[in-house]
Amino acid sequence: MNETMSTQPGQDDRYLHIQTPDGLDYRLEIANMGARSHAFLIDWHIRLLIATAWLFGMGTALFSLSELESIFDLDDMAWPFIMLWLSTLFIYLFYHIVLEIVMGGRTPGKRMAGVKLVTLQGKTPGAGAIILRNVFRLIDALPGFYAIGLICVGLTRHHVRIGDLASGLVLVYDDAVKQKELQQMTRLAMHSELSNDDQALLIDLLKRWKQLSRDTRIQYARHFLQRIGHDAHIPATEKKHDKTYKQVLEQLLAGESGQ
């Protein structure tokens, strides 16, 4: 751990403030309870799905249908079935530990919720910290439905559960700008007259275009164009006029100002 970086608590509770020894400071936005729960619920569904697929996939591959009838017979279970159950349990219980180590503080659920784990110095957590964090799920999950963990998240400044406190980790929003967006960003910065906020808004809107419903796309695009004072003149009667809005936005992205 690089101890030369220091955190500056108390400046703004929404952010984790970090200063490097080189004098550059930066901040990471701390994920709130909603984002944390969102990520957990996605992960819970994924690991349940994987574990169930493993149980039934391996079950049908290794055993006959008549043998499988006793797979839920807990009182008189054959040891090959016990091994199958234990391997399923292993997948379910070690999902977070393995994936957080492999994916550098992320899991599929965290990735979809746009959050990641970092140390208090803003760095990718090591295996030791991740294991420790997950051991403390034993406490956070008590007495059920992660009640202690959720209360702790609600009461702490950095919105952390006991496992995070123990391991010195924080869940922050993963607002990393991808390398593939560099081309768009530089083009905008060089050619566009849009303000910085509007540039970010434009890229974000086009990035999320496919996820939005047709009406929402049109609504957002219209609001954006009104915001920047762009006169698009797109008649509401035009067929597929969400595509027309997209074309206008892409022209703006290419640096063709239509103001």
Added chain:
Amino acid sequence: MKQGGMSKQALREWLNTRKPDWETIENTLNGRAPAPPRALTNCREQLSAYKQVMNDLSLSRRVNGNALITRYLENLFLKLNEDIHKPSQQLFEQLGYLFQVETPLLMRQLKTSLISALLIFCAGIAAGWFMVDRFPDLASLFASAEMINKVHAGELWTDDLLNIMPSSFLSFSIAANNIAVSLTAFALGALYGVGTLYILGLNGLMLGAVFAFTAHYGMADRLFEFVIAHGVVELSVIIIAGAMGLQLGESLIRPGNRNRLQAFQQSCRNTGIIMLVSVPFLLLAGLIEGYISPNDSYSMATRVIIGVVSGLVFWFIMLFGWPRRHSSSSGQP
């Protein structure tokens, strides 16, 4: 038009000049571009890139404010910073340091907690023995009806373990159970040590009660014969886990000259290291319990020797560290 003291033309020039470098740096960091063949050259290039990105970020913050390009450069700077400062990947050296130096040092620091955990566990054993010895009916609090019926019939519940499941599976399930108990005893320490007290006390009570119950039927020696080979390491790890849990509670109750959070985090780090080293020994205890303890072909003397030797090896490694070769350095990797 000027932006932060820089004209649009200057901004274009700057972006056009710097963009290929940023892409190269990112590709190198992501492993998509080949690193220079010489490690020293690679280090120099990375340090040079780090300084350049730092300058670019400072400039971008001044000129562009919180624009996307600034955010991109912040991310690139973070990645470079992390890459430059990450510890060397010397797994075997780190493991050596952990087993040879760090664990014995931490164990000595946590001596008081260890003694406390041992005393609590022993008090639990004594209380359990006393309760069941005086009131045998209380055995139903600590043993299942099936176990009690077997003892009434002159058998131990451990007698036909190998007929129920094979040794390999028995070892695995026992080790898994013991690891779960140890981790729970440790983690419950975060509840100001109360949870750890409960787990330690309960396990001690159960052990004492079960021995008193079997002694009542003249079978305590047979139970001892079953337990001794694996019990020394198994109970040692559980006591250590309890001690680490008590240490967590202590750091919350009496944080000393640090605040509670700092004391708790430091305590978690130290105790976590000891747990990391000691818990794998439960696999050894599980193997002994699966292959040796239920096997009648091992004599009492052999079992005692296995139990004592495994216990001595365990405590030697925990208290004095894995033996070091004289030529090796004792410094941190």
